[in-house]
Amino acid sequence: MNRRRAAVLAAVALLIAAFFALGGHRVLTFENVKAQQASLQATFAAHPWQTALAYFGAYVAVTGLSLPGAAVMTLLGGAVFGLWWGTLIVSFASSIGATLAFLASRFLLRDWVQGRYGQHLRAVNEGFAREGGLYLFTLRLIPAVPFFAINLAMGLVPIRAWTFYWVSQLGMLAGTVVYVNAGRQLAQIDSPQGILSPGLIGAFLLLGLFPLLARKAIDAVKARRVYARWTRPPRFDRNLVVIGAGSAGLVSAYIAAAVKAKVTLVEKHQMGGDCLNTGCVPSKALIKTARVLAQIRNAQSYGIRHASAEVDFAEVMARVQRVVKAIEPHDSVERYTGLGVECIEGDAKITSPWTVEIDSGGKKRTLTTRALVIAAGAEPFVPPIPGIDAVGCLTSETLWDLRELPRRLVVLGGGPIGCELAQAFARLGSKVTQVEMLPRLLPREDPEVSELVRHRFAEEGVDVLLRHKAKEFRIEESMKILIAECDGREVRIEFDQVLCAVGRVARTRGYGLEELGIPTTRARTIETNEFLQTIYPNIYACGDVAGPFQFTHTASHQAWYAAVNALFAPFRRFRADYSVIPWATFTDPEVARVGLSESEAKERNVPHEVTVYGIDELDRAIADGTAQGMVKVLTAPGSDRILGATIVGEHAGDLIAEFVTAMRHGLGMNKILGTIHIYPTLAEANKYAAGTWKRAHAPQGALRAVEKFHAWMRG
Numbered sequence: 026m027n028r029r030r031a032a033v034l035a036a037v038a039l040l041i042a043a044f045f046a047l048g049g050h051r052v053l054t055f056e057n058v059k060a061q062q063a064s065l066q067a068t069f070a071a072h073p074w075q076t077a078l079a080y081f082g083a084y085v086a087v088t089g090l091s092l093p094g095a096a097v098m099t100l101l102g103g104a105v106f107g108l109w110w111g112t113l114i115v116s117f118a119s120s121i122g123a124t125l126a127f128l129a130s131r132f133l134l135r136d137w138v139q140g141r142y143g144q145h146l147r148a149v150n151e152g153f154a155r156e157g158g159l160y161l162f163t164l165r166l167i168p169a170v171p172f173f174a175i176n177l178a179m180g181l182v183p184i185r186a187w188t189f190y191w192v193s194q195l196g197m198l199a200g201t202v203v204y205v206n207a208g209r210q211l212a213q214i215d216s217p218q219g220i221l222s223p224g225l226i227g228a229f230l231l232l233g234l235f236p237l238l239a240r241k242a243i244d245a246v247k248a249r250r251v252y253a254r255w256t257r258p259p260r261f262d263r264n265l266v267v268i269g270a271g272s273a274g275l276v277s278a279y280i281a282a283a284v285k286a287k288v289t290l291v292e293k294h295q296m297g298g299d300c301l302n303t304g305c306v307p308s309k310a311l312i313k314t315a316r317v318l319a320q321i322r323n324a325q326s327y328g329i330r331h332a333s334a335e336v337d338f339a340e341v342m343a344r345v346q347r348v349v350k351a352i353e354p355h356d357s358v359e360r361y362t363g364l365g366v367e368c369i370e371g372d373a374k375i376t377s378p379w380t381v382e383i384d385s386g387g388k389k390r391t392l393t394t395r396a397l398v399i400a401a402g403a404e405p406f407v408p409p410i411p412g413i414d415a416v417g418c419l420t421s422e423t424l425w426d427l428r429e430l431p432r433r434l435v436v437l438g439g440g441p442i443g444c445e446l447a448q449a450f451a452r453l454g455s456k457v458t459q460v461e462m463l464p465r466l467l468p469r470e471d472p473e474v475s476e477l478v479r480h481r482f483a484e485e486g487v488d489v490l491l492r493h494k495a496k497e498f499r500i501e502e503s504m505k506i507l508i509a510e511c512d513g514r515e516v517r518i519e520f521d522q523v524l525c526a527v528g529r530v531a532r533t534r535g536y537g538l539e540e541l542g543i544p545t546t547r548a549r550t551i552e553t554n555e556f557l558q559t560i561y562p563n564i565y566a567c568g569d570v571a572g573p574f575q576f577t578h579t580a581s582h583q584a585w586y587a588a589v590n591a592l593f594a595p596f597r598r599f600r601a602d603y604s605v606i607p608w609a610t611f612t613d614p615e616v617a618r619v620g621l622s623e624s625e626a627k628e629r630n631v632p633h634e635v636t637v638y639g640i641d642e643l644d645r646a647i648a649d650g651t652a653q654g655m656v657k658v659l660t661a662p663g664s665d666r667i668l669g670a671t672i673v674g675e676h677a678g679d680l681i682a683e684f685v686t687a688m689r690h691g692l693g694m695n696k697i698l699g700t701i702h703i704y705p706t707l708a709e710a711n712k713y714a715a716g717t718w719k720r721a722h723a724p725q726g727a728l729r730a731v732e733k734f735h736a737w738m739r740g
């Protein structure tokens with residue numbers, strides 16, 4: 026615990042102790058207040074402002090310190106100040122006091138509680154972050170939940186202080202009026218317990234539940250309204266139609282068939298989508314060849330005097346296609362038909378919330394379906410830079426048709442796809458210039474991670490131009506030129522081919538979304554709720570078309586939710602869980618991450634500690650000649666809970682799996698340290714990172730004590 030926290034805790038403890046020592050608990054009893062009523066009324070008559078101020082201050086102190094007696098003080102407020110003034114004073118004093126208690130709990134306890142139990146509180150945190158105000162309002166109106174407990178508990182969950190204040194004031198108003206009013210007849214009341222009759226408690230409960238019920242009702246009405254202009258078929262041919270057979274569509278259809286639903290999967294181009302045909306698979310196959318070449322070039326450092334390689338680029342690309350072909354059966358029509366999925370080749374168009382028209386080479390047919398999953402993916406974004414069409418820009422979709430290695434290649438974009446391909450082509454022998462308008466490569470990662478990658482690229486001869494904005498493409502005397510701008514000056518880059526890798530946009534046009542009025546987000550993905558439903562509750566979207574991620578594994582992850590929700594709602598539905606999302610960029614060194622980076626933790630004000638283990642110290646990496654990189658782990662202060670991990674180095678994409686499992690299942694650094702890792706492996710880096718964390722958190726006091734013990738044992 027830091028000094029400021031210790032000082033606040035001591036002050037609070039002192040004030041509470043003083044309250045009991047001075048007999049405050051005996052003063053604030055129902056009987057005593059009743060007995061003192063007349064004299065307090067006389068004091069108020071003689072000194073109205075001073076009495077009101079003193080009462081206000083005392084009320085704030087009692088509630089702020091969570092002391093017993095708030096209900097009795099409210100009755101006293103009614104007895105002394107009357108209904109209107111009493112209500113006004115108590116309403117503000119109780120809300121301010123409650124907010125002070127809330128802030129104290131937040132300051133003293135939140136980090137500790139979240140650090141220790143954050144994993145178990147995930148659903149609670151998400152719920153409060155989304156609709157904390159509504160929950161608080163309901164709690165304030167349920168008399169069974171004590172006032173002070175709400176204040177302290179709310180300090181621990183993600184709700185803003187201002188929201189807490191005004192919702193508390195609003196939520197407590199009805200109860201305040203009832204108690205203050207009862208206080209006016211204080212002399213006739215025998216105990217505070219009888220003030221709330223069962224009828225009144227029921228009315229409060231209804232009032233508390235009203236906003237939640239109203240929201241549900243509004244949602245239901247909204248959902249019905251979107252269907253108003255469509256005619257629902259009396260029965261459906263299918264339980265589910267899935268549009269797109271990429272990672273998201275294949276998994277959606279597979280899940281549906283596995284639970285015995287009648288499902289149709291429609292694909293207009295190639296089964297397997299981008300990942301198999303133009304994305305992950307071909308790019309990783311190309312990267313492998315590039316890596317083999319890099320190793321051959323580095324052969325001397327392993328004691329091999331002569332090792333040379335001659336690249337046959339056409340054969341490299343032929344191998345890439347052989348790899349795609351080898352994996353193709355996993356995503357084939359035959360396999361999915363065998364699994365119980367009806368596969369149709371054709372262009373799907375949604376014609377109503379329950380009908381899909383499929384155009385298979387001019388032959389059209391319409392299917393009716395109870396639910397729909399849109400998994401139409403994304404495509405490369407080509408920015409409207411003047412002259413870009415004239416120079417013929419390659420994208421991740423057209424790149425795979427190349428059979429001649431570009432001599433000079435410009436790669437636009439410093440994100441994962443740009444970086445992977447820039448390095449691969451440089452290793453294959455192209456003179457690569459990578460142009461990125463931001464100040465660093467891989468801008469989603471921490472700056473030192475970007476720097477490690479940039480440094481390696483520079484060593485390997487990639488000309489990385491940061492803070493360079495592509496302005497124009499020109500052809501001068503049949504020479505292709507890119508004009509970029511850096512710090513106000515013009516830079517000319519001559520090239521033979523340009524690869525555009527500046528991002529991918531969701532496919533949202535031309536298949537019915539416009540006609541149905543399904544909205545898209547600012548990121549141009551289909552707008553969905555936490556269940557992956559569009560504004561039509563029976564139409565779902567997942568994968569790249571829905572975002573926010575653009576990975577194969579997140580597409581399949583979402584697909585499970587989309588398919589299960591589409592088939593089993595309204596009886597059972599699940600919120601898509603994005604709490605632990607890993608990814609990797611397959612450059613050399615690889616960069617893999619799960620959870621928060623240090624930059625994100627700072628931006629979001631998440632309390633954290635950073636542990637870094639340098640892979641240059643790892644025995645296996647030294648033996649392999651790959652001793653570069655690091656394991657960087659963010660943990661919650663005061664606990665071993667992992668908030669995020671980044672690994673840079675050989676096989677980082679595989680090594681990160683240990684942290685993914687740990688985060689998913691609430692295992693901390695102590696558990697990683699307590700697990701046997703085989704020697705000598707790269708995976709040991711994770712254990713050493715946990716060891717570095719442990720050393721920094723060794724209990725110094727206990728160590729000093731055992732040192733003395735050992736000295737004493739030596740005699």
Ligand SMILES: Cc1cc2nc3c(=O)[nH]c(=O)nc-3n(C[C@H](O)[C@H](O)[C@H](O)COP(=O)(O)OP(=O)(O)OC[C@H]3O[C@@H](n4cnc5c(N)ncnc54)[C@H](O)[C@@H]3O)c2cc1C
Pocket residue numbers: 268269270271272273274291292293294295296297298299300301303304305306308371372373374400401402403421442532536567568569570574575576577578579580611
């Ligand atoms: C070069 C590159 C490298 C990548 N590397 C990785 C990586 O290493 N790891 C990783 O996780 N991700 C990687 N990705 C991203 C990954 O490929 C995508 O995230 C993934 O393919 C998304 O799957 P999806 O099912 O959402 O969409 P897609 O795979 O795009 O599938 C959508 C399918 O829908 C079809 N379709 C669209 N409209 C219709 C219609 N109206 N009717 C019928 N069919 C339709 C399309 O033809 C397409 O086949 C990479 C991407 C690229 C471009």
